[in-house]
Amino acid sequence: MTSPVLAARMQALLLAGCHMALVMVTVPVWIGLLRWMAAMMEGERRLPDPTAHWRTLLHAWRQVGVRSAAGAQVTAVAPWLALAAGMMAALLVPSFATGMPGGDLSDVLVIGGLLEMAFLALVVAALAPGLARPGHTGLRVVAGGIMIQPVMLLACGVLGMCLPDGTLAGLVRQAHVADMNLVRAPLALLAGALVVAGVGEGDGTTSRLSAAMLEDLAGPDRAVAQYARDLLAVVWMMLARDLIWPEGIVEPDILSRSWVLVPMLVAVALWVAHMLLACGCVAAIRVFVVSGQRHAGWRAGLALLCAVMAGVLLFAGRGIS
Amino acid sequence: MLVGMACALPACWSRSAAGMVPALRCGWLAICVMAVLSCLGVVLPGGIVAWAGFSGNARDVALLVPLGIVGFAASGGRDLAACGGAALAVTGGPVLSSMGAGWILVARAHGPHNDILRMDVRQAPDLIALLLMAAVLVFPAHAGWLLPGLCWLATRGLLGLSFSPRVAPRGLHPFHMTDIAAMVAAMALWGHLPAGGMVADMRWGGMLIVAGCLLYMTASWRALCAGDGRRVMTGLLGGTGALVIVLAGLGLLARADDLPAMATCAGRTSMLVVGTLLTWVFMARAIDVMEREAGALVLCRLGGLGVLMPRLSALFSIGLLAESGLPPLLGFSLIWMLLHLLAAMPRGGGLGADLPLLLALMALGAGWAIRMLALVRIVAVMLCGRPRTPRGAGASDPPGREMVTLLLAVLPVLCASIWPGYWLGLVAGHGPGGVTWPMMDTIVLASPDGAAVLHPARLCLLVAVVGGMVVLLRRMACPTPARQVAGWQQGAPPVPPWMVFGDPLTQVGPGNPARMLLDMVVMPAARRRLLRDYVRLRRRMGQPWPALARYAGDVLRGSVMVSAPVVVAMACMAALIFIAWHG
Incomplete structure (x- = not known):
């Protein structure tokens, strides 16, 4: 293997390590901020501490592991499977730079499928003991979240018409060389559809349901399951951010330029700012748009409407141009 | 192969032939090996003999590969008979392939506990459609434009297509290995379809795509509502059959619009569907073992198989x-290809022409979401939870030899999932002296325009x-195993450790x-009102039909005993008379 190829691979691995560390460390912070914003928008008097979620996860991690004896073999594996699937999806969604290993796999269908697998693994962890409350709650959650699949197919179809190869890496490449304003509105609608259908965080009903799903777990398994659920929400938000603002991601070329770290730091700062904005948007959607008892049906319907509207807007724009 | 088929057919009738089943299975394995060698370009002694009435096409030889695997994994005479019929449908010309497909319908009607062959009335339209299809294939000049519709009707029973969402046991038969052979035969029939006119192909293509999407939804719904594990699998297999229809429609559209890249891509996707049949072969074997260990697979009585038989449940x-x-498995590759095929569909200008794609x-x-929910239901009820009956609680992993067999059955699925390009290259059917082995660049799956590519092997590596x-992290971070305690059931006393059964009323x-x-989707009160209105409307509007149906049922039950071989013989005679009349 020649040295430039080796150096490029080392650079890709380094970038992937930095990206994963950045995402994995900040996941509980984003979720804490999202809850804080949702509480503020609902007008609650006592606002939650944004860093309290980190402490909750650490506390659960240090507890003694306890699980229900019925279905224990399944419960022991499912949260870790969800974590692995979530990590795979997080690796494929760029945060501040492209050029990571697996960039050619960053198809929305692949990412969405991995996130769906993580979601189903969490549900299986709730179903495994065969108890009434977690089991029925798990089924309710999966019935509410299953409509992400038509949204995903529509999103992939529309994205495939905007881009030659349909991957996020291709989107970033195109954003650096072409004008994205023609397709920005459809992409924003797609991002909204994916966030509405995929992220259940920030809503009181969803929080209660997820708490009921994990009530038979304690210790590291519980911490991992909670962390995997948060990771899912954050990856959906990252995906939405990449669809709306792909120009914020840099294409690194460390070998040729020594001052590349400055745009990298700018890109990281942009990512942080955009994620804050995404948290605010998700909290606003949860508080003002889809809330209440029948929120699952509304979520699915609204997400489908947004995805169809994205397609209509794209076709109409093409017809005019 | 003909000898094998000749042995397979009597196996259906006589019980004395049951001892021949292992020998016949070995024969199917030999057929599979020969088909693989032929696909790899090895010139077998004698080569492909071009007999009259047989197609002798290399692509048809490729379809014998999965069929040989199905025949090798078959468990009874009925499955082997269906495989024989499917082989006839694959290798035969227009008339013989229709006869083979008809034979599968006959073999499927012969239940395991039903000694007398009795033709199912609902299969009569399929047989008539097969007959008409054979006639039109022989004389395409008269009604060639009707062929896609006839083929749809003829393969309706083979692919398990139905618009009905009902899951009554009469309507939804349990899943067996025969269904997989039927699906191979149906795909062969769709492959034999000649090109019609451009306008007709375009219309039929659009209609087939719409019908396929709707059929996919209803099949998924049937899988979601069926009360038996085997019938759930039938619903899921019906979804795969609906995808065959969608792909056939896309192929017709591509042919009508003269898009060779899209037609090639549709053909490759069809071969991926053939690859998913390997999964179904494995599932059929696994279900057989499960049924033997845990009793009838009625979902109300099952539970906790994931703990009772962990190795089989993992497979x-x-x-x-x-x-x-x-x-990252094969189903995903199939969905990915299908999505890109649909996106590459030729569309007219304007928003109105693009909306059908979105719909x-x-x-x-x-349909995919409902299918996923059906799979979650299977996992929730069968694999998770606790056993609901003592019979189910007595289940355990099968002994080592059977597990090895199942492992061998799952290996082709994994290989085809990781390297679908090799599978596609294998079944592409290179003739002798052609390209012998797919190169590295065929490992990727590509969209019709070639811009989007998927690397399933890289995905599996990731x-x-x-x-x-994650496994390493778990080993390092959690050295002590978690304590296992009895679950608390909302105020009810905890289940004692010697009682393994869960409460059937509280479990999922x-x-x-x-x-x-x-x-x-609909509030329960509104749903009840709608249902009541529907029943009332049906009672008012449908008075003449039940009387007619009752009369037909009385006639069929009382006096006419329709024997399957007689029907087939009559159909063959009618076809011959028709051919002679036109000749």
Whole structure:
């Protein structure tokens, strides 16, 4: 293997390590901020501490592991499977730079499928003991979240018409060389559809349901399951951010330029700012748009409407141009 | 092969031939090996003999590969008879292939506990459609434009297509290996379809795509509502059959619009569907073992198989994952290709011409979601929870030899999932002296325009690397195993450790997911009102039809005993008379 190829691979691995560390460390912070914003928008008097979620996860991690004896073999594996699937999806969604290993796999269908697998693994962890409350709650959650699949197919179809190869890496490449304003509105609608259908965080009903799903777990398994659920929400938000603002991601070329770290730091700062904005948007959607008892049906319907509207807007724009 | 078929056919009738089953299975294995060698370009002694009435096409030889695997994994005479019929449908010309497909319908009507062959009345339209199709294939000049519709009707029973959402036991037969052979035969029939006129192909293509999406939805719904594990599998297999229809429609459209890249891509996707049949072969074997260990697979009585038979359940989960369409297994590659094919569909200008694509994607996605919910239901009821009956609680992993067999059955699925390009290269059917082995660039799956590519092997590598990292993290971070305690059931006393059974009323049941989905779409009160109105309307409007149906039923039950071989013989005679009359 020649040295430039080796150096490029080392650079890709380094970038992937930095990206994963950045995402994995900040996941509980984003979720804490999202809850804080949702509480503020609902007008609650006592606002939650944004860093309290980190402490909750650490506390659960240090507890003694306890699980229900019925279905224990399944419960022991499912949260870790969800974590692995979530990590795979997080690796494929760029945060501040492209050029990571697996960039050619960053198809929305692949990412969405991995996130769906993580979601189903969490549900299986709730179903495994065969108890009434977690089991029925798990089924309710999966019935509410299953409509992400038509949204995903529509999103992939529309994205495939905007881009030659349909991957996020291709989107970033195109954003650096072409004008994205023609397709920005459809992409924003797609991002909204994916966030509405995929992220259940920030809503009181969803929080209660997820708490009921994990009530038979304690210790590291519980911490991992909670962390995997948060990771899912954050990856959906990252995906939405990449669809709306792909120009914020840099294409690194460390070998040729020594001052590349400055745009990298700018890109990281942009990512942080955009994620804050995404948290605010998700909290606003949860508080003002889809809330209440029948929120699952509304979520699915609204997400489908947004995805169809994205397609209509794209076709109409093409017809005019 | 003809000798094998000749041996297979009597096996259906006489019980004395049951001892021949192992020998026949070995014969099917030999057929599979010969087909593989032929696909690899090895010139067999004698080569492909071009007999009259047989097609002798290399692509048809490729379809014998999965069929040989099905025949090798078959468990009874009925399966072997169906495989023989499918082989006839694959290798035969227009008339013989229709006769082979008809023979599969006959073999499927012969239940395991039914000694007398009795033709199912509902299969009569399929047989008539097969007859007409053979006639039109022989004389395409008269009604060639009707062929796609006739083929749809003829393969309706073979692919398990139905617009009906009802799951009554009469309507939804249990899943057996025969269904897989039927699907191979149906795909061969669709492959034999000649090109019609451009306008007719375009119209039929659009109609088939719409019908396929709707059929996919209804098949998924049947899988969600069926009360028996085998019938759930029939519903899921019906979804795969609906995808065959969608792909046939896309192929017709591509041919009508003269898009060779899209037609090639549709053909490759069809071969991926053939690859998913390997998953179904494995699932059929696994279900047989499960039924033997845990009793009849009625979902109300099952539970906790994931704990009772962990190794078999893990393998079964791999099959479910491959069928679900989630990455990284073969089902995902199929969905990816289908999505790109639909996106590459020729469309007219304007918004109105583009909207059908969005609607098709939405219908397909809704069907996919319902299918996923059906799979979650299977996992929730069968594999998770606790056993509901003592019979189910007595289940355990099968002995080592059977597990090895199942492992061998799941290996082709994994190989075809990781390297679908090799599978496609294998079944592409290179003739002798042609390209012998797919090169590295065929490992990727590409969209019709070639811009988007998917690397399933890299995806599997990513899954393996990240999964290994998580396993390592778990080993290092959690050295002490978690304590296991009895679950608390909302105030009820905890289940004592010697009582393994869960309460059937509180565990997740098979009826819950469909009800939850319906509740999400329509409020229960409105649903009840709609149902009441529908029943009232049917009672008012449908008075003449029940009387007619009752009369026909009385006639069929009372006086006419329709024997399957007689029907086939009569159909053959009618076809010959028709051919002679026209000749």
